[in-house]
Amino acid sequence: IKDGGTGDLQIRAANFKLNNAEYTTTMLEAYVGGAVSLWYNNASKLATTATGIDVTGSVVADGLTVQNDGGTEQIIVANNTAGSNAAPEYADVHFQGYAGRDTARVRGANYSSSTTGGALIIETAAFNTTNGTGLKPRIKIDYLGDVSFYEDTGSTAKMVWSASAEQLDISGAGGLTVDAG
Numbered sequence: 082i083k084d085g086g087t088g089d090l091q092i093r094a095a096n097f098k099l100n101n102a103e104y105t106t107t108m109l110e111a112y113v114g115g116a117v118s119l120w121y122n123n124a125s126k127l128a129t130t131a132t133g134i135d136v137t138g139s140v141v142a143d144g145l146t147v148q149n150d151g152g153t154e155q156i157i158v159a160n161n162t163a164g165s166n167a168a169p170e171y172a173d174v175h176f177q178g179y180a181g182r183d184t185a186r187v188r189g190a191n192y193s194s195s196t197t198g199g200a201l202i203i204e205t206a207a208f209n210t211t212n213g214t215g216l217k218p219r220i221k222i223d224y225l226g227d228v229s230f231y232e233d234t235g236s237t238a239k240m241v242w243s244a245s246a247e248q249l250d251i252s253g254a255g256g257l258t259v260d261a262g
Contacts, residue, residue, distance in 0.1 A: 084090040099109040110118045110125075118128040121138075128135045217235025222228050226244030231237065241250045 082090065095113055097109075097111040098107065100107055106123055107120045109120065110116075116129055118125040120126060124137065126137050128137075217233075218231050219235065220228070220230055221238070226242075228242040228244075229238035230240040232239045237252075239252050241252075242248075243250065
């Protein structure tokens with residue numbers, strides 16, 4: 082099919098499907114009402130829906146702006162893989178710099194088998210004492226309300242607020258324990 086003119090090539094149909102010549106690979110589907118799917122290797126990768134778009138796979142972009150003029154702006158990061166106490170579920174947001182290196186990461190973790198358990202772990206290289214060796218934890222807030230602050234290597238919590246004991250522990254040289262009671 083070739084349109085030699087300057088106008089639009091129009092194909093009229095109730096639904097439109099584009100397949101390879103052997104009709105073994107779907108490339109595009111479009112349906113009345115607006116549903117459109119783009120396919121790669123016989124799998125839908127980008128689809129329009131009544132509420133927006135669905136992407137299956139990774140999205141590579143040079144920027145992202147989330148704007149909702151009618152209310153609260155939000156980005157939801159979900160990990161739908163079931164975990165266990167031994168293998169917690171994570172949903173991560175990574176901020177990457179040069180060569181894909183993480184410059185900061187915010188991780189939501191479910192350390193409990195119940196739906197109420199979870200933790201927020203904030204890791205950042207902004208406070209990294211050695212350049213280029215990877216991210217080091219700085220703050221951990223768990224689902225029970227305990228808050229831990231880590232030392233320069235990111236391996237040991239040196240200041241911990243225990244919500245259940247209502248107690249602040251500061252360890253290391255000249256450590257201190259303060260009891261709220």
